Amino acid sequence: MSLSNIIEVIGVIIPSVISSFAIWQNYKTIKNANRPYISVYLDYTTLPYKNKYLAIKNFGKTPAKILSLSFETHLDKGNDQFKLGFIIGGTICPG
Template structure:
């Protein structure tokens, strides 16, 4: 074998290695793009008065089955018995979201740890910081959670506020 044969052989080996690497990377990217991505986050909705929620949403492109959910602190009084445990065993479709109302007086900073599996039973574990301190966010005086004007609103205004609130919850 002369030098040109060695150069051609080496070039072929390098080209084969590069194409193999590219195929492996493409596979990894495709695999990642179709896995579920569940996120736990605090959500604030402002419709004349502010309300807050803890939301769990699957931002991925495949379904996810929730196997574990734990908060670092107890939730508010309405949620302290359940702590959203009813979601365990539930499958969240892509873009599906579940949420629970949190009392506006509850202002804790906590973490949520969630474990979930994909349709191939691969286990994922995520921890998310949650800041439920309303004072940390900018509110106008009119929509503070304990606004005196809220108590004085008419039944028509209350109905409009509740309807707007429900619409915003659906489209967020």
């Protein structure tokens, strides 16, 4: 194998590796940009009655599916038995 053939092979391999890395990096960037970002917080209202709500919001760009839900402390009397199980399997739309 001559020197010119070795240079040609290196000239083909290096751009192929660089373009493969660029494609992989682009895939990761698109995947992270389009994923759901879920936030859970308490929301309060005072008019006409003082109420407290558990708000679950999706700030991402794609829908999120609730696969499971767990709590570290006990819930109130009305929710302690079911532990909000009715929302498991539900979808949270972005927005």
